[in-house]
Amino acid sequence: MSQVKAYGAADAQAELKQLTIERREVKPRDVKIKITYCGVCHSDIHTVRNDWGGSQYPVVPGHEIIGKVLEVGNEVTNFKVGDTVGVGCMVDSCRECEPCKSDLEQFCDKGMVGTYNGKDKHLGGHTFGGYSEEIIVDNYYVLNVPENLDEKAVAPLLCAGITTFSPLNHWKIKKGDKVGVIGLGGLGHMGIKFAHAMGAHVVMITTSPEKGKDAKRLGADEVLVSKDAEAMKKHNGSFDFLLNTVPVGHDTNPYLNLLKIDATMCMVGAVEPLEPMHGGNLIMGRKRIAGSLIGGIKETQEMLDFCGDNNIVSDIEMIDMNTINDAYERVINGDVKYRFVIDMESLRKE
Amino acid sequence: MSQVKAYGAADAQAELKQLTIERREVKPRDVKIKITYCGVCHSDIHTVRNDWGGSQYPVVPGHEIIGKVLEVGNEVTNFKVGDTVGVGCMVDSCRECEPCKSDLEQFCDKGMVGTYNGKDKHLGGHTFGGYSEEIIVDNYYVLNVPENLDEKAVAPLLCAGITTFSPLNHWKIKKGDKVGVIGLGGLGHMGIKFAHAMGAHVVMITTSPEKGKDAKRLGADEVLVSKDAEAMKKHNGSFDFLLNTVPVGHDTNPYLNLLKIDATMCMVGAVEPLEPMHGGNLIMGRKRIAGSLIGGIKETQEMLDFCGDNNIVSDIEMIDMNTINDAYERVINGDVKYRFVIDMESLRKE
Numbered sequence: 001m002s003q004v005k006a007y008g009a010a011d012a013q014a015e016l017k018q019l020t021i022e023r024r025e026v027k028p029r030d031v032k033i034k035i036t037y038c039g040v041c042h043s044d045i046h047t048v049r050n051d052w053g054g055s056q057y058p059v060v061p062g063h064e065i066i067g068k069v070l071e072v073g074n075e076v077t078n079f080k081v082g083d084t085v086g087v088g089c090m091v092d093s094c095r096e097c098e099p100c101k102s103d104l105e106q107f108c109d110k111g112m113v114g115t116y117n118g119k120d121k122h123l124g125g126h127t128f129g130g131y132s133e134e135i136i137v138d139n140y141y142v143l144n145v146p147e148n149l150d151e152k153a154v155a156p157l158l159c160a161g162i163t164t165f166s167p168l169n170h171w172k173i174k175k176g177d178k179v180g181v182i183g184l185g186g187l188g189h190m191g192i193k194f195a196h197a198m199g200a201h202v203v204m205i206t207t208s209p210e211k212g213k214d215a216k217r218l219g220a221d222e223v224l225v226s227k228d229a230e231a232m233k234k235h236n237g238s239f240d241f242l243l244n245t246v247p248v249g250h251d252t253n254p255y256l257n258l259l260k261i262d263a264t265m266c267m268v269g270a271v272e273p274l275e276p277m278h279g280g281n282l283i284m285g286r287k288r289i290a291g292s293l294i295g296g297i298k299e300t301q302e303m304l305d306f307c308g309d310n311n312i313v314s315d316i317e318m319i320d321m322n323t324i325n326d327a328y329e330r331v332i333n334g335d336v337k338y339r340f341v342i343d344m345e346s347l348r349k350e
Numbered sequence: 351m352s353q354v355k356a357y358g359a360a361d362a363q364a365e366l367k368q369l370t371i372e373r374r375e376v377k378p379r380d381v382k383i384k385i386t387y388c389g390v391c392h393s394d395i396h397t398v399r400n401d402w403g404g405s406q407y408p409v410v411p412g413h414e415i416i417g418k419v420l421e422v423g424n425e426v427t428n429f430k431v432g433d434t435v436g437v438g439c440m441v442d443s444c445r446e447c448e449p450c451k452s453d454l455e456q457f458c459d460k461g462m463v464g465t466y467n468g469k470d471k472h473l474g475g476h477t478f479g480g481y482s483e484e485i486i487v488d489n490y491y492v493l494n495v496p497e498n499l500d501e502k503a504v505a506p507l508l509c510a511g512i513t514t515f516s517p518l519n520h521w522k523i524k525k526g527d528k529v530g531v532i533g534l535g536g537l538g539h540m541g542i543k544f545a546h547a548m549g550a551h552v553v554m555i556t557t558s559p560e561k562g563k564d565a566k567r568l569g570a571d572e573v574l575v576s577k578d579a580e581a582m583k584k585h586n587g588s589f590d591f592l593l594n595t596v597p598v599g600h601d602t603n604p605y606l607n608l609l610k611i612d613a614t615m616c617m618v619g620a621v622e623p624l625e626p627m628h629g630g631n632l633i634m635g636r637k638r639i640a641g642s643l644i645g646g647i648k649e650t651q652e653m654l655d656f657c658g659d660n661n662i663v664s665d666i667e668m669i670d671m672n673t674i675n676d677a678y679e680r681v682i683n684g685d686v687k688y689r690f691v692i693d694m695e696s697l698r699k700e
Contacts, residue, residue: 282641291632
């Protein structure tokens with residue numbers, strides 16, 4: 001075991017501050033990673049503040065991790081010291097159940113082990129995430145980072161990236177499809193980039209007209225202001241797919257009307273009760289509403305490779321570790337374009 | 351034009367009583383049908399009482415029509431005088447739009463013409479349904495009734511049948527699938543019969559344990575009482591498909607938990623706002639909720655042929671036309687096993 005510096009919250013009301021955590025020794029299949037960058041995800045804040053219940057303290061968040069390999073266990077053949085690697089939202093799963101065998105470890109029957117606040121099989125207690133100097137992870141859950149990408153801006157791909165790539169990939173978005181991305185934040189901005197790269201006609205759907213210009217820069221072909229009833233009506237029944245990234249409960253009925261017959265709206269943001277949906281909006285046109293959670297390890301690597309091939313990274317704003325509490329307030333206020341990434345050197349220097 | 355006897359409601363508060371309506375003359379593609387039996391659908395009551403808005407009076411309901419061909423237009427080759435035929439929920443559509451060309455006339459871009467309360471292209475005003483002596487329908491919307499089936503009990507197949515067959519068919523239910531049918535009424539009892547005939551392991555899901563015995567008679571392999579939290583838990587994550595026939599807004603969250611990864615719950619009954627659905631219940635397991643509306647003409651004929659091949663009809667209780675108002679109260683109270691069918695001879699004798 002080794003002791004490393006980290007940032008965490010002592011309880012749901014506490015601000016994050018520096019603390020010391022223990023990391024396990026490197027086992028045969030493990031990769032020891034020096035964390036260089038870590039993205040700031042809205043889930044970090046939800047967990048710190050126990051919004052979803054079940055948080056265990058101290059919470060050390062961070063599941064958009066980029067780093068350099070410091071050491072590998074003697075059974076590890078796919079990584080070597082010095083490699084640039086990534087770790088996303090999970091660090092373990094049973095690997096024996098049907099979902100795991102189907103490359104859907106995020107739905108492991110026994111529960112995936114979250115990168116933070118998961119059940120730590122090695123040291124007991126719970127896992128600590130990427131707001132720390134180092135992390136040790138089973139090589140199966142470690143990802144290759146394409147060399148041509150700016151690694152700082154790759155960090156958010158490990159959560160915001162795969163969360164939006166996976167549904168677009170699963171529902172087979174292709175050239176010419178009309179895809180709506182609802183909400184322009186950390187998730188939405190990646191959704192636009194991916195749908196655009198897949199060849200779709202991308203419509204950014206937002207309540208905020210002022211976001212339109214940026215949406216077009218990111219790859220949107222059109223901007224649809226959802227408060228504009230006339231504009232919404234013009235797009236009725238025309239979308240092949242809707243990616244709904246709104247992070248809170250909301251009225252999904254106006255969006256269901258936008259779907260073509262047999263088309264799907266996929267929810268990736270709102271882990272909350274949605275406002276009452278009208279059964280008739282599903283029944284008329286055999287519409288569907290679905291959800292999607294990150295993606296499996298294999299698909300996460302596919303996403304990173306797709307990003308390498310298409311030069312896609314996240315739009316980021318760099319911060320130092322000791323400004324994390326202010327950054328959280330800005331995330332909550334939607335005041336970031338579009339993802340904060342922590343320069344972990346700033347923690348080492350503290 | 352000809353005048354025929356019918357039963358209808360003068361306004362949303364009125365009871366149904368005998369009145370006289372006009373039927374158009376037989377045009378080249380028309381089939382004139384002497385109505386022998388007509389099923390009583392919950393939609394009839396909703397329309398009579400203007401529950402969904404937009405009802406035009408007098409409302410003459412009835413869209414589960416069985417009859418004998420009296421006369422055919424000179425372009426009609428697929429029906430002859432004396433044939434036993436059916437008419438379901440629609441009597442026309444544009445036949446030129448994408449949905450119509452895809453055999454999904456129920457989603458016609460210009461709006462399908464409902465068998466009652468639709469826009470009558472021929473006489474102006476609105477269409478009158480099957481609670482009448484005769485009806486004249488374009489042959490495209492007339493269905494063949496398999497000879498081996500009891501035609502009285504075929505009537506409800508034209509709405510309750512296709513409404514439940516279509517989603518099971520569309521989502522490709524097959525031997526060995528675990529299918530839950532939620533709610534045991536006019537729709538639910540057909541859902542059980544179809545899913546059973548398709549080879550599925552059928553679980554009747556109900557709030558009423560006393561319905562269990564009958565569900566098994568209809569073809570259910572198991573009965574799951576949804577109020578029994580322990581029993582529900584045992585079935586968590588185990589269903590390939592759920593057919594939700596509950597006719598009112600309700601809490602769908604407990605059912606979403608029953609679905610396997612990537613599985614769908616299809617709504618066919620609740621044309622009402624559903625209680626708030628938790629986004630997390632869709633996101634965890636990439637679950638889907640969808641809707642389905644009756645079925646196209648081609649699929650309705652497939653359903654009837656499937657019924658002929660598998661000896662499937664509805665469980666019915668026969669009534670005379672003049673008892674319709676009492677029958678409505680019984681439908682509302684769920685006091686019918688499982689569909690009322692009107693013997694239209696009773697109207698002719700009035």
